[in-house]
Amino acid sequence: MRKSTNLTWHNSTITKHDRQSLNGHKSCVLWFTGLSGSGKSTLANAVDHALHHKHCKSYVLDGDNIRHGLNKDLSFKKEDRQENIRRIGEVAKLFVDSGLIVTTAFISPFREDRETVRRMFPDHEFIEVFVDCPIDVCEGRDPKGLYKKARNGEIPNFTGISSPYEAPARPEITIRTDELSISQSVDKIISYLQTKKIL
Numbered sequence: 579m580r581k582s583t584n585l586t587w588h589n590s591t592i593t594k595h596d597r598q599s600l601n602g603h604k605s606c607v608l609w610f611t612g613l614s615g616s617g618k619s620t621l622a623n624a625v626d627h628a629l630h631h632k633h634c635k636s637y638v639l640d641g642d643n644i645r646h647g648l649n650k651d652l653s654f655k656k657e658d659r660q661e662n663i664r665r666i667g668e669v670a671k672l673f674v675d676s677g678l679i680v681t682t683a684f685i686s687p688f689r690e691d692r693e694t695v696r697r698m699f700p701d702h703e704f705i706e707v708f709v710d711c712p713i714d715v716c717e718g719r720d721p722k723g724l725y726k727k728a729r730n731g732e733i734p735n736f737t738g739i740s741s742p743y744e745a746p747a748r749p750e751i752t753i754r755t756d757e758l759s760i761s762q763s764v765d766k767i768i769s770y771l772q773t774k775k776i777l
């Protein structure tokens with residue numbers, strides 16, 4: 579819902595295409611989604627690292643970091659997660675417009691919210707990456723001790739325990755992080771970008 583009126587859109591004289599030409603690659607968002615501990619941040623950063631080494635312009639948007647600043651006013655109730663994802667979608671869109679390959683690491687548990695973000699982008703610029711990992715493996719990893727706290731009732735609305743996670747129906751890429759190593763996963767994602775002629 580837009581609350582402001584009397585607004586006029588100004589087009590930039592330098593287009594997204596101009597910026598992509600300068601960079602020597604196309605821009606897009608790799609939208610990683612999955613349970614806490616599934617490996618979103620690890621893979622988003624590893625892909626960013628691999629792209630940087632290929633002299634590509636890239637940037638990571640990570641859930642924990644964004645919730646320290648831009649989205650510090652949001653909780654984990656459903657409406658706030660929806661607003662969290664909407665804002666990240668808008669930020670990602672700006673970054674893609676600036677010519678970057680953006681990797682985002684948000685649980686983004688609701689299918690409808692991810693589809694809303696997908697609709698913000700032209701075809702092929704939104705690449706959904708399902709970081710698929712059984713919850714018992716995520717819980718076994720528990721890198722931040724959050725599952726333990728959630729099981730003890732110390733964290734309400736914890737995804738996978740007391741709040742739902744809706745797996746993607748048709749993600750562009752699925753990564754089973756309990757089966758592939760981090761480097762195999764990065765290779766799979768970079769190959770996808772090459773096949774789609776983004777790189």
Ligand SMILES: Nc1ncnc2c1ncn2[C@@H]1O[C@H](COP(=O)(O)OS(=O)(=O)O)[C@@H](OP(=O)(O)O)[C@H]1O
Pocket residue numbers: 613614615618619641642645654658659660662663683684685686687722724733734735736737
């Ligand atoms: N209740 C609850 N449920 C899930 N996660 C929680 C919760 N409270 C705090 N955290 C921490 O916040 C990180 C998830 O933030 P996101 O912005 O990615 O969540 S969401 O997309 O809005 O659902 C998540 O990061 P990851 O573990 O990297 O996924 C947690 O560190």
Ligand SMILES: Nc1ncnc2c1ncn2[C@@H]1O[C@H](COP(=O)(O)OP(=O)(O)O)[C@@H](O)[C@H]1O
Pocket residue numbers: 612613614615616617618619620621683719721754755756757758759760763
């Ligand atoms: N194949 C793998 N892919 C990604 N992470 C893995 C893998 N195997 C083990 N891990 C570990 O699992 C943890 C995932 O944590 P993190 O990336 O923070 O997940 P998320 O961002 O989804 O919460 C890290 O400690 C990482 O080293």
